Amino acid sequence: MTTEPTSAHPAKPADPAAVEHGETQPAAKAPAIGAGETQPAAKAPAIGAGETQSAAKAPAIAAGGWSGSGAPIVTAGLTKRFRSGQVAVDAIDLEVPAGSIFGFLGPNGSGKTTTIRMLLGLIAPTSGSVELLGEPMPKAQLSVLPRVGALVEGPAFYPFWTGQANLLRFDAADRTADPRTRKARAGHALERVGLSNAAGKKVRNYSLGMRQRLAIAVALMQPRDLLVLDEPTNGLDPQGTREVRSLIRELANDGTTIFTSTHLLAEVEQLCTHAAVMSRGRLLRQSTMTELRSELRPRLVVRTPDLQQAERTLTGLGVTDVKRTDEFVDGDPGELPIDKLAAALVAADVRIHGFGIERPSLEDAFVALTGEGFDVAE
């Protein structure tokens, strides 16, 4: 449930847990409780060794909270079962490393958006836990979310207001946002997403792509430690897509961790340093892109009418994972020299119509993982 720390109960110094998770700014955890303007990272040393329950329960926090080195997103056994009984997210353990561009990949309906909603405290998990920037969600949402920029399930705005007015409204909802710089920050955010010229136009008259950019501008109103972007390039034309991707890279270079969901493989391949694959509510895989790519082993493909003979020969030569179809035989040659394999096939009287090495695409790997196709329209 949303246990939103209410402003009616300021953290009681006598209660360490309240100091830890209360609605006070992260800074208040610091040695300088009361110096409200200190920064979140300053909170660490105050949490004394083992003196609080919460510190014992949450070692990540006791170890100094999120200070740029811990994982900005950690979930444990995160599960969401809807009232209908459908399990949308099934016990997933995500760990998004700091500084990564993390691609959260899966077909439509695989539970990506539901996961993101739980990360951000929009919906309550049925079981399991979420830690965002080292603090438990949704308990610490008022102190954590100002440092997180979010775009959830497509852009949502007041159509009867201008783009700029919409930005100002959402910024005003964040009480850590300085009203004096609000307009300037809105102007800067609009500029970054290329909407300066449309700032005074009503959102009703925006195209889907412009709304998408405006949604990204909302996330850019403040400097953030973490950006959670749900399908950020949805509805954008190819040019807009390229711009958003380069913007994401730029933000990542500034040190912001980016968690972006997508059903587009191309996006992950071009953009991400890490990826996780969801399918039917389960997290099938998460690793670095380098690791994923290295697993895509090249396969030897032999086209021949003598399928059985070819299969026998290749297996005999030490080719592993040999499979036979109606038209070809393929397998993993490992370190075996290709030319020797060809010679051996010929020697075994296999008529060769085609012979070659094929590198599987990332898509093949994901299809193998999920057992279903991806929308690769792009």
Added chain:
Amino acid sequence: MAAEVVERTPVARPSAGRHTVALFASELHLVFGRARTWVLLAVLAAVPILIGVAIKLSGSSGDAEGFLGQVAGNGFFLVVASLALSLPFFLPTAVTVISGESLAGEASLGTLRNLITAPAGRSRLLAAKMVALALFCLAATMTIWVSGLIVGIVLFPVGDVVLLSGTTVSLADGLFRALGIALLIATSLLGLAGIGLFVSSLTSTPLAAMAATFCAFIVFGILGAIPQIHVIHPWLLMYGWTSFADLLRDPPYWHEIGRNLLMQGAYLAVFYAAAWARLTSRDVNG
């Protein structure tokens, strides 16, 4: 300290402090910056014009009783008559529209998720919605007050006010009492506003919220019209709504007025708490 902070934190936000009122101001902007709100207020402003012109054209006070019968003689009573005549229907309708829209409107646009991830804080968001609603109630009755006064002065003679108890007071005193009536009526609408806010927290369809709130209002009216269940009448939402007239006595009868205020406070407390329980536990899927 400061240097250490900058060194350890990738995000530098030196001005991070508390700007709690910004959301409330933004909420007012949302309610009063919409054409729909101004249409509603314009309709309310038209009530005194309608009544005033009708009485002026008929040329006499006719057989009308109560405040209406006194309008032709003293334009001041147009203020009170307009407020009294708007109370059974126009004002509740306006409150129903605005309160039904409040949370369900955000949910249907999807902006509720932006506000929650901002983060507005669900409790604070609800408080901002309620404050804006209360101010709308006040704006609605004040619109009638101002419009009634202007139309009354333009169309009719205006002078000292004879109160219900027979005492005569100055026009200024009368207008001050009428101001109190506008305030009381605005407060009388808070119970309904609370119901609307709660219903609005249940759905993502503003129209459904408005319809349901209006239905609740009608049901209260029907219950109040069935004499067999008179025992529950004193506890119905609108039972004390007409108590505002007691301000036009000398001295005013405070008993019924006070009771009505308590009733509205109780209805508001119950439904605000229900709305809070709902909003703070709601899964925001919209």
